[in-house]
Amino acid sequence: MLRLDGRVALVTGCGSSGPGWGNGKAIAALLARQGAAVYGVDIDLGAAAATREVIEQEGNSIHISVCDVTDAAQVEALLTDCEDRFGRLDILVNNVGRSEPGTPATMDETVWREQLDLNLTSAFSTTRRALPIMVRQGGGAIVNISSVAGMRWVGKDQVGYAAAKAGLVQFTKATAVAYARYNIRLNCVVPGLMLTPLVQRLADRYAGGDYEGMVARRHAQVPMGQMGDAWDVAHATLFLASDEARYITGTELVVDGGLTASTGQP
Ligand code: NAD
Secondary structure (H helix, E strand, C coil), X not given: CCCCCCCEEEEECCCCCCCCCCHHHHHHHHHHHCCCEEEEEECCHHHHHHHHHHHHHCCCCEEEEECCCCCHHHHHHHHHHHHHXXXXXXXXXXXXXXXXXXXXXXXXXXXXHHHHHHHHHHHHHHHHHHHHHHHHHCCEEEEEECCXXXXXXXXXXXXXXXXXXXXXXXXXXXXXXXXXXXXXXXXXXXXXCECCCHHHHHHHHHCCCCHHHHHHHHHHHCCCCCCXXXXXXXXXXXXXXXXXHCCCCCCEEEECCCHHHCCCCC
């Protein structure tokens, strides 16, 4: 079950914004454990190297390189290198994403555009270049990491992120229909409130650095009483990337402890 032997998987944002397990890091490690040849990219070489270190400690391997996925030329070079190096691409995980605070009245237009570039257009660029490879091979799986912020207001003003993550879901569905006949499946994992190293950054950006307070508030928001973690996102990603999900395309797997099913009332 869920083995990926002989598969080549490209994971964007394979590093982590702090010590511990971010979503991209856990996804890269899990796909490697399941037998995939993983190509991990990150804008931060040190973050990618930290992921490589833990994967090698587990006795698996990963090839890493630096790529800013908001730069179409770098993405083009990345996919060319992936094809040259591995000869194929079976799984693409678009994991890069990050939120900036603001409403339309308080957010600079530059920040708005950066949020769309980082959280949505980056997936367009990688997918654009990956699809012809997968068509030639006769199939593939693309998993895009969205967010419950693209479905609901989840406690903070982040309109650029919310709009981009909602757009990512519909980008995934529309492309899935267009490529279903080529045996290329596209789906989203939609994480809720996860306890990853990113939460420290969120506390700095949204709560004046009050990490403990932010963690407590996030736990309390979730019907299951606690945040999930990066492994919950990684396991959902593995499933959607695997042959066990061979008839699943154009949908999203929400991983949120019941958050979006709830009205938020106690
Ligand atoms: P993270 O910040 O720990 O890791 C993301 C990695 O992406 C970092 O190593 C960073 O250097 C890299 N990166 C940033 N910009 C890049 C760029 N332009 N090009 C290439 N790499 C870049 O975050 P994470 O925990 O791995 O989360 C990843 C995804 O999960 C994001 O899409 C995020 O929106 C989503 N998500 C997270 C949570 C949560 O609570 N942690 C909740 C919902 C959704």
